[in-house]
Amino acid sequence: MAERKLFTGGEFLVTEPRSDDVFAPEEMTREHKMIYAAANDFVKREIDPNIAQIEEKSEALTRSLLKIAGEIGLNGTDIPEEYGGEGMDKISTGLVSDVIGGTASFAVSHSAHTGIGTLPIVYFGTHEQKKKYLPKLAAGEWVAAYCLTEPNAGSDALNAQTTAQLSDDGKYYLLNGEKIYITNGAWADIFIVYAKVDGEKFTGFIVERAFPGVSSGVEEKKMGINGSSTTSVVFKDCRVPVENVLFEIGKGHKIAFNILNIGRYKLGAGVTGGSKMTIAEASKYANAREQFGKTIGSFGMIKNKLADMSIRTFMAESIIYRVAAMMDDRFRTSAIGAKTPATENAKMLEAYAVECSIAKVYCSECLDLCVDELVQVFGGNGYVAEYPIERMYRDARINRIFDGTNEINRLLIPGTILKRALQGRLSLFDEIQKLNNENNVYSFDPTKLDAALLGIQKYMLTTCKKILLISVGAAVNKFLDSLAEEQEVLAMMADIIMEIFAAESGLVRAQKHAAAKGEKKAVYHIAAVKIYMNDMVPKVVHWAKQILVASAEGDHLSDRLAVVNKLSAYPPVDTIKLRRLIAEKVLKTKRYPF
Numbered sequence: 001m002a003e004r005k006l007f008t009g010g011e012f013l014v015t016e017p018r019s020d021d022v023f024a025p026e027e028m029t030r031e032h033k034m035i036y037a038a039a040n041d042f043v044k045r046e047i048d049p050n051i052a053q054i055e056e057k058s059e060a061l062t063r064s065l066l067k068i069a070g071e072i073g074l075n076g077t078d079i080p081e082e083y084g085g086e087g088m089d090k091i092s093t094g095l096v097s098d099v100i101g102g103t104a105s106f107a108v109s110h111s112a113h114t115g116i117g118t119l120p121i122v123y124f125g126t127h128e129q130k131k132k133y134l135p136k137l138a139a140g141e142w143v144a145a146y147c148l149t150e151p152n153a154g155s156d157a158l159n160a161q162t163t164a165q166l167s168d169d170g171k172y173y174l175l176n177g178e179k180i181y182i183t184n185g186a187w188a189d190i191f192i193v194y195a196k197v198d199g200e201k202f203t204g205f206i207v208e209r210a211f212p213g214v215s216s217g218v219e220e221k222k223m224g225i226n227g228s229s230t231t232s233v234v235f236k237d238c239r240v241p242v243e244n245v246l247f248e249i250g251k252g253h254k255i256a257f258n259i260l261n262i263g264r265y266k267l268g269a270g271v272t273g274g275s276k277m278t279i280a281e282a283s284k285y286a287n288a289r290e291q292f293g294k295t296i297g298s299f300g301m302i303k304n305k306l307a308d309m310s311i312r313t314f315m316a317e318s319i320i321y322r323v324a325a326m327m328d329d330r331f332r333t334s335a336i337g338a339k340t341p342a343t344e345n346a347k348m349l350e351a352y353a354v355e356c357s358i359a360k361v362y363c364s365e366c367l368d369l370c371v372d373e374l375v376q377v378f379g380g381n382g383y384v385a386e387y388p389i390e391r392m393y394r395d396a397r398i399n400r401i402f403d404g405t406n407e408i409n410r411l412l413i414p415g416t417i418l419k420r421a422l423q424g425r426l427s428l429f430d431e432i433q434k435l436n437n438e439n440n441v442y443s444f445d446p447t448k449l450d451a452a453l454l455g456i457q458k459y460m461l462t463t464c465k466k467i468l469l470i471s472v473g474a475a476v477n478k479f480l481d482s483l484a485e486e487q488e489v490l491a492m493m494a495d496i497i498m499e500i501f502a503a504e505s506g507l508v509r510a511q512k513h514a515a516a517k518g519e520k521k522a523v524y525h526i527a528a529v530k531i532y533m534n535d536m537v538p539k540v541v542h543w544a545k546q547i548l549v550a551s552a553e554g555d556h557l558s559d560r561l562a563v564v565n566k567l568s569a570y571p572p573v574d575t576i577k578l579r580r581l582i583a584e585k586v587l588k589t590k591r592y593p594f
């Protein structure tokens with residue numbers, strides 16, 4: 001197989017990747033399959049029988065489960081071997097999050113511990129800090145938490161009011177302030193805390209619970225994930241030795257935001273596992289429940305739900321492992337990144353900020369669709385607490401809020417892309433210019449179709465990229481520097497960008513699967529892509545037209561609307577037939593069908 005091209009973040013909008021350039025979940029290696037099997041076995045053996053007890057918020061049980069996870073290497077996929085971890089790639093990390101993602105509250109405790117709690121030390125710690133903390137965190141002997149949010153610093157994280165003052169003897173910092181909504185807040189042994197040195201320089205610290213002046217507030221009463229701990233953490237003249245400063249004074253934002261990037265990727269992987277679980281639950285129930293003398297799974301509208309849940313999850317999964325491989329490719333040259341200097345790690349983690357935000361938003365909204373349809377498939381039984389479905393519905397909701405709300409991530413996606421274009425790191429404006437110079441190439445031309453399988457869908461994807469660029473060009477032209485104020489426009493750009501990335505990830509995956517196994521075996525992959533693209537283009541057109549009418553007028557507007565109309569004129573696909581095909585497979589296998 002040809003080597004994968006090393007993409008820059010956001011480059012997918014201005015290039016046509018070869019199939020070899022996009023990793024697909026079907027290409028997992030033996031090692032990947034082994035870590036998947038280990039995680040799966042752990043969940044079946046240790047978590048599933050204990051879900052009810054975990055939901056009682058048992059610290060002892062969650063701690064003992066984290067220790068077992070540590071013993072079998074599920075806490076340390078990102079931690080280098082010399083510090084007690086497994087030193088694996090991001091695909092492996094994704095697999096662990098994916099499998100554990102279906103375990104409700106435990107997934108949240110585990111993810112905060114292994115992700116945002118541990119990774120700041122992995123990527124930004126000194127050798128001494130890594131040596132001291134990482135082996136204990138990998139083993140699950142110590143639990144970690146990440147303290148960024150404050151009463152007046154939520155989405156606006158840099159507005160933190162927690163302060164750090166150097167002591168007169170220069171040996172420690174005195175931390176004062178309150179962090180709120182901290183996952184593992186009551187249980188953690190170490191906290192990654194952000195505070196402003198001299199009230200100004202935003203800085204990261206590793207704080208041990210044993211340091212004087214640390215206390216946790218009472219447990220929050222929450223809508224869901226009730227088995228996880230969420231408390232405030234208060235620092236009152238808390239003495240933190242200077243050797244526990246993380247990275248550099250005044251560079252806390254580099255840690256905070258870059259760790260959130262990777263946290264968003266991990267969240268995306270976890271909720272994708274959750275979505276797969278909803279499909280399994282829905283299909284089992286649809287096979288068993290009878291009304292009007294038939295199983296409800298035989299009804300077209302229930303089939304429709306099973307198919308939609310599966311297709312969206314297929315795209316989510318395709319996104320997750322594509323992004324994982326992109327990160328691995330970038331980290332590969334430097335032993336997964338954890339051993340490189342922190343400044344280099346910051347750059348590498350920043351590289352795919354756009355793709356990580358896409359993973360977070362797309363996959364969390366996929367889970368929302370899935371849990372909602374799951375409740376509907378269960379009818380009244382989906383609404384009562386006797387069944388786990390209503391808990392799954394409540395548990396899912398937090399994912400659109402933490403690790404940066406989906407609104408903030410929607411702003412980050414086009415914001416980062418436009419910033420990089422202006423810095424000359426992405427050839428977006430050149431492509432817009434080229435498009436403006438193109439003449440008469442806009443109508444659907446079957447002779448231009450790629451003869452390969454899904455050629456028409458590939459062509460549709462290319463035109464969606466053109467439609468995006470046309471609308472971005474118009475918006476930049478109209479709003480210039482004030483585009484940041486046009487949030488509705490930016491959100492629609494983000495939606496188009498996410499759809500393009502999802503569809504492209506799924507499309508290349510289906511093509512590769514068909515090439516490897518034959519079209520017959522790839523029939524469900526192919527159906528998923530055909531349905532998705534058929535339904536996606538009208539949405540893209542709707543958003544693009546909204547951006548255009550907000551950004552242009554007169555002939556300029558009508559010219560562009562005409563171009564968008566021409567670009568998007570495709571013969572429809574029989575999605576009813578194809579959805580039934582996918583649903584039949586879900587009903588037969590009683591699980592996520594890909």
Ligand SMILES: Cc1cc2nc3c(=O)[nH]c(=O)nc-3n(C[C@H](O)[C@H](O)[C@H](O)COP(=O)(O)OP(=O)(O)OC[C@H]3O[C@@H](n4cnc5c(N)ncnc54)[C@H](O)[C@@H]3O)c2cc1C
Pocket residue numbers: 112145146147148149153154155156180181182183184222230398401402403404405406407408487
């Ligand atoms: C169960 C739970 C666990 C958590 N775990 C942790 C943790 O471990 N560590 C940690 O540090 N934090 C944690 N958080 C905090 C979480 O990250 C924040 O709640 C989140 O970042 C949103 O901040 P906020 O609640 O202050 O909402 P706000 O920032 O006040 O936002 C309220 C609404 O306004 C929107 N909004 C805000 N700014 C803008 C803008 N510029 N443009 C458009 N819309 C905007 C938001 O999207 C949201 O819809 C947790 C929260 C919960 C509930």
